[in-house]
Every structure is written in C-alpha cells, then in structure tokens.
Amino acid sequence: MIKKVINIEVKWAFIILAYSLLLFQSxxxxxxxxxxxxxxxxxxxxxxxxxxxxxxxxxxxLLANLTAKWWLPAIExxxxxxxxxxLMSLSSYLFGYSLGNGLFLLDLSxxxxxxxxxxxxxxxxxxxxRGTKEEFRRQFFSGLHxxxxxxxxxxPIILNIFLATQNSWTSxxxxxxxxxxxxxxxxxxxSTKYEHESIDKSKPKVKLIAPxxxxxxxxxxxxxxxxxxSEIVVSTRLVxxxxxxxxxxxxxxxxxxxxxxxxxxxxxxxxxxxxxKGASQRWLVFSCVSSIVIYICSLVISPYLLALLGLTMSxxxxxxxxxxxxxxxxxxxxxxxxxxxxxxxxxxxxxxGFGYVSDLLGxxxxxxxxxxxxxxxLVLLLRLGKA
Numbered sequence: 001m002i003k004k005v006i007n008i009e010v011k012w013a014f015i016i017l018a019y020s021l022l023l024f025q026s027x028x029x030x031x032x033x034x035x036x037x038x039x040x041x042x043x044x045x046x047x048x049x050x051x052x053x054x055x056x057x058x059x060x061x062l063l064a065n066l067t068a069k070w071w072l073p074a075i076e077x078x079x080x081x082x083x084x085x086x087l088m089s090l091s092s093y094l095f096g097y098s099l100g101n102g103l104f105l106l107d108l109s110x111x112x113x114x115x116x117x118x119x120x121x122x123x124x125x126x127x128x129x130r131g132t133k134e135e136f137r138r139q140f141f142s143g144l145h146x147x148x149x150x151x152x153x154x155x156p157i158i159l160n161i162f163l164a165t166q167n168s169w170t171s172x173x174x175x176x177x178x179x180x181x182x183x184x185x186x187x188x189x190x191s192t193k194y195e196h197e198s199i200d201k202s203k204p205k206v207k208l209i210a211p212x213x214x215x216x217x218x219x220x221x222x223x224x225x226x227x228x229x230s231e232i233v234v235s236t237r238l239v240x241x242x243x244x245x246x247x248x249x250x251x252x253x254x255x256x257x258x259x260x261x262x263x264x265x266x267x268x269x270x271x272x273x274x275x276x277k278g279a280s281q282r283w284l285v286f287s288c289v290s291s292i293v294i295y296i297c298s299l300v301i302s303p304y305l306l307a308l309l310g311l312t313m314s315x316x317x318x319x320x321x322x323x324x325x326x327x328x329x330x331x332x333x334x335x336x337x338x339x340x341x342x343x344x345x346x347x348x349x350x351x352x353g354f355g356y357v358s359d360l361l362g363x364x365x366x367x368x369x370x371x372x373x374x375x376x377x378l379v380l381l382l383r384l385g386k387a
Contacts, residue, residue, distance in 0.1 A: 021183070023148075025148075026149075027154060028117075029152075031173070036237075043103060051352060052107065052110070052352075055348050055355075057110045061115065061118030061121070062348060064121075064122070065337055065341035077123040077126045077130075081124075085116070085187070088112075088113060088116040088117065091111075091112035092176045095173045097109075097174065121340050122337050141318040144318065146265060149267075149268050150265055156257050159254075220384070224339045226346060226373045226380070227313075227377045229373050232347060233367065233373070239253040242256060261310060262310065266311070267311045267312075283316075287319075
C-alpha cells in the first residue's frame with residue numbers, strides 16, 4: 001500500500017513540474033508578440049531584421065532538439081528541465097537588458113531562450129507520458145496544453161497592465177526572469193519526488209533508437225511543423241497585422257490577441273475535462289478545415305474573426321501528441337524529439353519567410369501563410385491516413 005502511494009506521488013510530481021514549466025514558458029514566449037511593434041520602433045529596424053528575434057530562438061530550439069539524442073540519455077529529463085529553467089531565466093533578463101546595449105544582446109537572449117525552450121519542449125512531453133496511463137494520456141496532454149493556453153492568455157493581459165503602470169517592456173522581462181529561478185530552486189529542494197528508473201546511475205544509459213525510417217519521421221513531424229508554424233504566425237504577428245493593415249490601436253489589437261488565446265484555452269480545457277470520443281486523425285482534419293474556413297471569413301467579413309482561430313486550433317497539438325504516442329508506444333521518446341526538431345526547423349523558415357514577405361509584398365500577403373500551412377498540414381494528414 002505504501003509503495004502504491006509513493007508511485008502516485010511521483011507521477012503527480014512529474015505532471016506538476018511539466019505543467020508549471022509550460023506555464024512560465026508560454027508567458028515568456030507569448031510576451032514577445034504583443035511588444036513586437038515596440039521592438040521594431042525602439043531598435044529602429046524593419047520587419048525582416050525584427051523577425052530574427054523569433055528565427056534565432058527557433059534555430060537554437062532546433063539545435064536543442066537535434067542534440068536531444070545525446071543530452072537526453074546523458075542528463076535525463078529532470079536535470080535537463082533544470083538547465084532549461086536556468087537558460088530561460090537568464091535569457092529573459094538579457095532580453096529586457098538589451099535595449100540601449102545593442103542588437104547583439106537581443107540576439108543572444110533569443111538564442112538562449114530558444115535553446116531553453118527547445119529542451120523543455122522535449123522534457124515536458126516525456127514527463128507527461130511518464131506520469132500518466134495510456135487511457136488518460138490524451139486528457140493529460142490536453143491539460144498540458146491548456147496550461148499553455150492559460151499562460152498565453154495571461155501574457156498580453158499582464159503585459160498590458162504592466163505597461164499601463166511602468167510603461168517599460170524591458171522591466172517586464174527583467175522581473176519575469178525571477179520566476180524560473182524560483183521554480184528551479186523548488187525543484188532541486190524536492191528532488192526526491194522525481195525518482196524514476198531512468199535516473200538510476202547504476203543502470204547503463206539506453207540509447208534512443210528510431211522506431212521508424214527517416215521518411216516516416218519526416219512525414220509525422222511535418223504535420224506538427226506546419227500546424228505549429230501557422231499557430232505561431234497568429235500569436236506573434238496578429239497584433240502587428242491588425243495595427244498596420246487595419247489601423248487598429250495596439251491596445252485593441254492586444255485585446256484581440258487575448259481573445260485568440262482565451263479560445264485556445266477554452267478549447268483545450270474542453271478536451272481536458274470531457275472524454276471526447278472519436279479517432280484522433282479525424283479531429284486533426286476537422287481542425288485544419290475549420291481553421292482555413294475561418295481565415296477566409298476574416299478576409300471577407302472582419303479581421304477580428306481571426307481570434308476564432310484559437311478555438312479551431314486549440315485541440316490540434318494535444319490530440320496530435322496523443323495520436324503520435326499511440327502510433328509509436330515504444331518509441332515515443334525518440335519520436336517526440338524528432339517531431340520537435342522538425343517543428344523548430346519549420347519555425348525558423350516561417351519566421352524568416354514572414355519577415356521578408358512582409359517587407360517585399362506587405363504583411364497582408366505574409367499572413368496568407370496561415371491558410372497555406374494549414375492546407376499543407378491537411379494534405380499530409382490525409383496522406384498518412386491512407387497509408
């Protein structure tokens with residue numbers, strides 16, 4: 001009986017760590033989009049140069065994922081999470097310290113931020129898979145990404161309140177840096193809660209082995225990559241798009257972004273609380289189709305309808321992660337790292353491409369990446385379904 005209680009405690013420790021890690025990461029990640037117009041103005045740079053703060057973060061996240069097959073078995077998910085927390089704390093402070101100290105510091109903070117997020121993206125999914133049974137995994141993955149929705153929703157709201165009182169986005173990121181430090185210290189203090197067989201140093205480290213050929217990993221990873229890229233276009237560029245293309249004030253544009261994140265949260269909470277039935281792949285197809293329809297409606301009716309993308313996109317990632325875990329039950333660790341590698345690579349090209357298209361053709365054309373990426377994702381899903 002005692003052993004059973006200990007096992008339950010260990011599982012919940014993994015889940016709580018993963019949830020709190022993603023909560024902070026989502027606030028940090030989604031605080032850059034709302035202040036992106038200010039960054040362009042304060043540093044006096046164009047959209048192509050400004051896109052590098054996102055592209056560099058995605059590139060270093062890609063490096064974290066590419067090297068996961070070496071660092072993950074060597075330092076294990078818990079210790080990797082500690083390193084990720086330290087990197088995100090340092091990068092947040094440097095990001096706030098960069099104004100007046102050159103673009104180099106802004107770029108460096110983006111690199112450190114991306115590598116920390118890349119590490120945590122690998123570890124948090126492993127922590128959830130480790131701490132849950134298969135029959136409840138979809139709900140806990142949805143819960144994980146519901147937490148992301150909470151952080152994403154909170155970011156522009158907290159930022160608006162902070163800017164109204166302090167009028168300084170730089171101070172916001174400096175204060176934000178203390179949160180992961182607190183999480184890091186707490187996790188180290190309660191390190192006994194994270195006992196797991198993979199941490200036993202007396203056992204030889206097991207090398208991660210690919211469960212499927214590269215071409216299959218590329219297909220599955222591209223589904224995630226194109227979807228995430230389309231969501232990040234909305235979350236990082238919606239404020240700039242509404243402000244520049246439709247002359248909507250920054251406060252109103254940020255409020256619209258908050259509604260996007262609110263619907264993102266509500267959709268994920270729905271999948272967390274309710275045991276929604278149906279094949280995962282059908283839900284993924286529905287998400288892509290409905291997102292394309294809403295984007296078209298936003299062009300015809302009102303740009304404010306883009307906030308509704310939060311609802312149609314909300315359940316895609318957690319359902320897709322559940323879909324992946326069932327496709328590869330014995331190779332999920334490797335597939336998680338592989339998928340996130342492709343996601344990071346997709347984000348690098350998306351951010352750079354968005355910046356250059358914005359400068360050459362205008363942000364209206366660049367926003368067209370959203371339905372284009374969703375359509376490619378849909379084609380891949382239908383192809384994998386037939387296979």
